[in-house]
Amino acid sequence: MTMRPVLIELEHSAALESAAAGLEAVVTAPAGVLMDSSFAPVPVPAVAARSPLEAGFESASGFAVDDRPITSTYVVRGMMEVDEAGAGVEAVTAQPGVRGVFADVEVEPQLICPGSAPMGTHLDVERLLCVPNLRRAGMDGSGVTVAIVDSGINSAHLNAQGKPHTLDAARSWVPQAGMTPGTAPVGHGTMCAFDVLIAAPKATLLDIALLRSNQATSTQFKTFLISDALRAYNHLRSLMSGLTRPGVNRSLVVNNSWGQFHSSWDFPVGNAGNYSHNPSHPFNKMVAALEADGADILFAAGNCGSDCPDGRCQGVTANTIVGANSHPAVLSVGGVDTSKTRVGYSAKGPGALSRNKPDLCGYTHFDGSKVYAADGGTSAATPVVAGVIACVRQKRPFVPGNPAASPAGVRDLVRSTCQDLGAAGYDFDHGFGVINGCAIVDKLVPRIVGPVIDLCRRFPDLCRRPPFIDICRRYPWICEGVWREPPIRIPFPEPDPRVIDPRIVDPGRINPGRIGQSAMGAGAGEDAMMSDEESELAMMLAAAYEAGRLDAASGGASHGGGCGCGKG
């Protein structure tokens, strides 16, 4: 027996009525209950269901509520000894004046906020992204380059966390001499690289490090300027215009998990030199230019969500998706946790440069890279989506002049296949919903169409004989091909009832009750016992082929006739 928090529902009394009204009153606790005197009794009105006739068919008034104090019950809070099976409750419930005893359950806050513990792991994210389906479709990011425009990547940490990867140091970029791609201090950029590799473990990473270091003190700065991003994007544009290497297509995915937290960092909105709301700003124009070159560009939506914004937002939570993070030529990514609930800090739309931002959500706030307690922020959601984009590009590489293969075409594909969350259709909390790897695979990888074997065409005699084996029922994978809705039905002609080949069919050995059913030995002969299903089929087909010549059967499909494969 342990002391547990409980709610006790008590019948009306004058003391309870007064205490509920905030007046001085002495409320006696039931025996066995340690009452919480700081919790004022809560009146619970009497509620009765109304008949539709009585309610006048008004859908909103299915209940009759009597909130008079005299007819109400009152809930008090306390502690009592209860065991796992609930023993101890009956003794209290049996007391006069006690209507019921209920557990006072602890309610955990559902919303993920800065500092919350991680929810789920990167393995959950793999499952949610439908990675097994991606792999079955041969999609793992091979041949696609993903640029992590960030604080720098630490390859050793990724390897230690079970993420072996390819990093193209030669095409990476560092902001100052003396820095080496792949050797940055373990930090934000390493987390982003890890999260790309969840969906796209075979993508080639580019380390585009923006944070400079104070080389005298070996410390890394925590911020950078938009001019640093301009230089980095200039480098990326030069890569897009250069020749591809063998085995590497021209596709480039660019992950940007950074942004401007507050407008005070910028020229005022309306000023000709403003960045946040100005498509003419050099960096916003550069983003458009890189997208026109064929790059898929992703930006984090930001962490100034209204429910629990990052402290750096300085309390501003409206209209916070600005600058390149809101550019029409990028995917702006919000964050949901592994229960597909929007995290409280994920910025809400609209966007400054394009209204419908964020575009979609990715998964965040999970136990992943071990760089932080949780791979969090819209920072983590963005590379999770970037990895899926890399898989898309593997099947649909960028080809100049092909709209479906343009960055806009890929954005449309990803947005149209999202799992819708929140309000139906697009909404400013979730965009078009959360990235859906399963739906993307279904759209990109066509199902196999048509039967694997047309038995009747290949073995016409088989279809003219009276049935002794229903091959289609016994071996449905032969007749129905693979995953076609509706399944391809192989039409079988009706058997010619005039034709009986005594060499094949011994009428005396046919079990009429088994005609149309697949069954070993149903007229097939005493020595037709097979242990290997395929060799059994081969023997039957060979026997059919050697059966001799019969008159042509009439057409038509039927089940139970011939091979019985035409079920339609």
Add this chain to the structure above:
Amino acid sequence: MAKAVVQFHFPTPNPTIEQAAGRLGIAPSEIDAEFGVIETDPVAGHYTVLLDAAAAARAAEALKGSADPAEGVFSNPEQELLGPGEDPEPGDGLVS
């Protein structure tokens, strides 16, 4: 103080630092050499350089009266990473 981003139109592709300086009415040495002259809009022929405040003010004068809203001095705001906002876990080799 952060340098300013100045964007301008140039009629021929890939202007040199000297050509950019001439367009902006400043000395070539005033253009940040590490930044260089970066193309920001290949269709419109827009390029960007990085200048300190004084040079930016003179460049603004040179570009004054341009009807092109893309020509002028632009903000160079600080950007920050949108991650958890905490320092990485200890023991991972971070130098801070």
